Amino acid sequence: MFFSYAYSDTMDNALLFFQNGDNLEFYYNDVKESAQLNLQVDDTLGLWHHHCFVFARSTYRVYIDGELLAEGRTQTQQTGIPLNGTLYVGQDQDRYDGGLDPSQSLSAHVAQVNIWDHALSPATIRSAALCEDNPRGNVLSFDLQEAEEANVTVEEAHVTTFCKSNPEVVVVPQLSSLQEAMAFCGLMNASLYIPEDEETNGRLLNQSLQFLDICGGRSYRLLFLDATDAAKENHWVRGSSGRPLAFHNWAPGEPNGGKKGNCVVMRKSDGRWGDTLCTESHCFACLRTHRDFLILRGMCEPREDMLRFYMMGNVNKRPFFKGFYKFMIHYSGNSSWLLRDTNKDVVLAAFTPSEDVEYPLGRRQWQVLSKFCKYSVGSFISLGLSSCTTHHFMCSDGSCVARAVRCNLQDDCLDGSDEEHCSIVEFGEKYFNYRPPPSGTFGKPLGVEPLVDLVRFSKIDDINLAFNVEIEVALAWRDRNLRLNNVRSEEGKNRLSRKQVKEVWTPDVEFLNIYDGQQKNLKLSVVVRENRPADPPLFNDVRMGEGAAGGRGRG
Known part of the structure; x- marks a missing residue:
């Protein structure tokens, strides 16, 4: 809940701006103008967004980060808003100056709240969004006017703060080789860190000194940094990207490890750098942006x-x-x-x-x-x-592989977990293989579609007027009691195991005019296929599985 303005109990949503997940919503004169819109704004924690709502006569314009997101005509016929109401920032009011619900409060930072009595130009809005200018409202400006505060903290910041990228650097006090450090940061959706200037170098040193008992020991080396010259001697680049270093902070006489010292460490005494063996074990730091999260x-x-x-x-x-x-x-x-x-x-x-x-x-x-x-x-x-996103499969160790390689008979996860639990069919507690599945229409029997192929005559007996013939019988039916998992687009790869064939219901096949009842079953197999697109993986599902309820069987 960003902003709530009310001037009567019946007009408690005279102005209301709020966000639910990535969906931005707004009311104007108690009418939900966003009802027919799909306004998407990234709801990433730690990112500042500049919002600007412009109402002029019977039109509206919505700008996010200086760009026009939506515009149109308002649904309400009332265009003016009296200025004798109550304004709440970060809290919805369900009636005039009251009806406050804790679940409708904002947990976030808010800055630069301004109201004007005229429409701003697109150029002015963009300039403010880029922190190039700081225009202040002529009706209300939190930069100039005081507001009543409740359950909030207040701090001052320069306007350029809202346009800066502030990545998070996390020191990991764990002795690791360079390869282990890079793998750890990767699993955290981050990358191994190296400072880019004197300021960030000093900040990293100060942040690391609290772990001297773990990271310092008797060595002067403190942290691994994201740099290497393994490809070309004395040509130092970032190990994670291969880009040349824009900042160096070598200690006097460093680097001095020759062709063996292909990694960089920070010294605990002064934050200067030196080269070292990549196989040594040191602490390290990971860098992540506000878009690098885990689920x-x-x-x-x-x-x-x-x-x-x-x-x-x-x-x-x-x-x-x-x-x-x-x-x-x-x-x-x-x-x-x-x-x-x-x-x-x-x-x-x-x-x-x-x-x-x-x-x-x-x-x-x-x-x-x-x-x-x-x-x-x-x-x-x-x-x-x-x-891992829903486009991936999560390995047991937290690494991610493409969903397409799940259950492909090859270990794509280092721990082989992508080839575990690859059963195609899932049986419910009330599944009985002696009872046909329901047809979908009450009182009607299950439909079975037969397809008979005559393969060959293997023997003809003229005397007894009999012959031996090989017939391939394919029966197709829908089993609504099954849930299918890990179904692949290539139908031939969805064949059930012998154990599963015995567990599922299959139709009985009999030929009435067989000579002496000598029917010999050469082979029985059951293949499944989807009768509708698979359900997408549920974000709460720890196994991140795709599935479909009710598949078609072919035997």
């Missing part, structure tokens, strides 16, 4: 953005994971990781790794400590934390 799967939240997490600072000398809304994952300091609901201040579940240096990435077994979703206290559940 926790296995929960029961209504929206995917409620399951997004950022890797941030340190709690008990480990990076922690801050949710966009109410969740937090942090190290307990006593060999376990805790999932906390910060709104209720309760610990929901705990993960105890087999090794102390292990992080809660990938699919892990968590013990439930407080009842949530459908989970009972004391039970063990599977939760998955990774950067």
